[in-house]
Amino acid sequence: GENVGLHLPTLSVQEGDNSIINCAYSNSASDYFIWYKQESGKGPQFIIDIRSNMDKRQGQRVTVLLNKTVKHLSLQIAATQPGDSAVYFCAENGGYALNFGKGTSLLVTP
Amino acid sequence: DGGITQSPKYLFRKEGQNVTLSCEQNLNHDAMYWYRQDPGQGLRLIYYSQIVNDFQKGDIAEGYSVSREKKESFPLTVTSAQKNPTAFYLCASSIAVRAAEEKLFFGSGTQLSVL
Numbered sequence: 001g002e003n004v005g006l007h008l009p010t011l012s013v014q015e016g017d018n019s020i021i022n023c024a025y026s027n028s029a030s031d032y033f034i035w036y037k038q039e040s041g042k043g044p045q046f047i048i049d050i051r052s053n054m055d056k057r058q059g060q061r062v063t064v065l066l067n068k069t070v071k072h073l074s075l076q077i078a079a080t081q082p083g084d085s086a087v088y089f090c091a092e093n094g095g096y097a098l099n100f101g102k103g104t105s106l107l108v109t110p
Numbered sequence: 111d112g113g114i115t116q117s118p119k120y121l122f123r124k125e126g127q128n129v130t131l132s133c134e135q136n137l138n139h140d141a142m143y144w145y146r147q148d149p150g151q152g153l154r155l156i157y158y159s160q161i162v163n164d165f166q167k168g169d170i171a172e173g174y175s176v177s178r179e180k181k182e183s184f185p186l187t188v189t190s191a192q193k194n195p196t197a198f199y200l201c202a203s204s205i206a207v208r209a210a211e212e213k214l215f216f217g218s219g220t221q222l223s224v225l
Contacts, residue, residue, distance in 0.1 A: 009150075034213055043114075043200055043216035044153075089152060097143055097168065098214055100152040 012107045019077040021104045023090035026071060030092040035064060035075045038087045038103070047075070047088075082108050113137065116201050116217035123188065123195055124225050131186045131220045133201035141206065142184035143214065146170060147198040156199075159184055188222060196223050 013019045025033070031052040036044035048059045050066050050073075057064050063076040073090050085108045091098040114135045123129045135142065141160050145153040155168030159178040173192025178184050184203075188195045198221050202214040 036216075041219070041221075043116075043202075043218045044214075046213050046215070049213055094155075096166065097155050097158050100145075100154075102150070102152040 009102070010105045010107065012109060013080050015080060015082060015108055015110050017080055019075075019080045019084070019106060019108075021075045021077075021088050021090075021106065023073040023075075023101055024071060025073060025090075025092050027092060027094075027099075028068075028071060030094075032093040033064070033066060033073050034091045034098065035062075035073075036089045036091065036100075037084075038089065040086075044089060077106075080106075080108050082110070084108050114201055114203055114215055114217035116199075116220050118220060119218070121220055121222045122225050123222060126190045128187055128189050129195075129222065131188070131199055131201075131222070133184045133186065133217060134182055135184075135201075135203045135215075135217075136182060137203055137205075137215060138181070139203035139205050139215070140181070141204045141212075142178065143202045143204075144168075144174070144176065144184070144186045145200045145202065147200060147219075153200060156186065198222075 034049040035047040038044040048064050050057045050064045055066050061078045065074045087103040087105050089100050089103045091100045117132045143158040144156040147153050154170050156174050157176045159165035162181050165178050175187045198219050200219050201217045204212040204214050206212040
């Protein structure tokens with residue numbers, strides 16, 4: 001089947017720095033993408049989404065970039081805070097439900 | 111508070127036993143889902159339901175069963191046929207019938223372990 005994958009399984013950043021989490025997808029027909037944050041022992045929380053007719057979307061301290069040419073998605077977090085430490089998942093529409101990648105663990109160090 | 115409630119938080123299953131995980135939502139969403147999450151893994155779809163009294167198998171439905179008798183409720187039964195049930199189970203819902211184009215709202219999960 002189609003895969004949604006992540007380039008880096010873990011990412012360590014210093015507090016205050018910007019974080020970039022990357023995601024590759026293989027289904028060129030996907031037209032909806034979404035990022036979730038999951039803290040340990042909790043359910044995923046919605047961060048931001050983007051449709052394929054856009055290449056950039058901004059939220060509060062977060063930006064999602066979509067490059068359809070190379071089938072790449074990224075999540076940028078500005079001024080990373082300790083509370084941002086979590087696992088981040090990208091997902092794409094998989095026909096009848098969202099198809100999730102394996103996640104990147106973000107660790108924010110003081 | 112509107113949201114999705116999963117219970118119990120922790121559940122233990124004995125060999126040969128069926129167990130049922132509860133999922134209730136008061137968001138008035140049509141679509142509901144069950145995902146399984148193993149350590150260090152992404153979420154894999156078990157079952158989904160786009161409307162009451164209808165549900166479909168996801169990618170890993172073997173050993174599981176569901177029902178959707180009410181819009182608010184989508185319980186998942188882990189049967190004895192599921193030989194490796196230990197995992198974190200997540201229930202989710204979304205507004206639209208065309209669920210693949212809408213964000214999911216997740217519950218807080220149930221950790222199932224085998225005794």
